Amino acid sequence: MHKCHSYLFILGWLLFNSCAQKDSSQTTLAVQYPNEDAPLALLMREVFLDLEEIKFSVEQGENIKSYLKRHKEILVAHPTNPAVKTATFEMMGNAYLESLKRLEESPKSQLSENYKVLISSCLGCHQQYCPGPIKRIQLLNLGD
Template sequence: MRKPLLRILVFLTLIGWSGCSQKTESEVKMANRFPNEDAPLALLMREMFSDMEEIKYSIERGDEIKAYLKKHSELLHARPTNPQVKTATFELMGSAYLESLKMLEESPKALLQDNFKMVIQTCLGCHQQYCPGPIKRINLLNKEAS
């Protein structure tokens, strides 16, 4: 009598666990949109894109741009989805990006637009080497606001 009851309890427990682990439709869509959801570097890169959009619109409106250098410096230390990405070339490209961001943040107003484009070019150069998926999205930063 005890064995069938134990089997039923184990079965119900497993069904309960599997029900908890199923993803909602919204979670599945997000996982498809952002396949590298859990990697800190991927999360940071998405934040960096949003920051670049904010900088772009600040420049277009003639507003002061915010400083993001400290936050974006984490790209050199954040864990990537694929650990093999962290090569000497990645470090050089990451450092070049940070240097161009520093130049942008220290730019006089007359050079903001040109230096912003330079930052975007450093993003594109790295993504052509490592993770080409976001290139189309990054290119949106080069387009004029409508």
């Protein structure tokens, strides 16, 4: 009987520890994406992935496919904090979209330069409004 209690104790301990580990991983995810449900935050994650594709195309000297239609949603997507949507935010968003349009229409000889302008517009806005992703955005810089 004593042996049975030892096994039950060990089984209970393992079950408790496995549940505790699950909770810590969920906490990590919540910290990694604190604005998970805001449509603007979700869109910004998609924009980052698009910019990674654009960076690859620029590095390869390939034409850029169009992302403009989807990225225009930046201007209307609901942010985590509604106070963010100011005239300055709209101005910076429009500057980003104009830079993206210019990049998409660039001849191959100007891809790199126009891409740098695009990434600078991202950094400028994030320095004003949401500095958290700046380090991640800097990963989009060209390695020249």
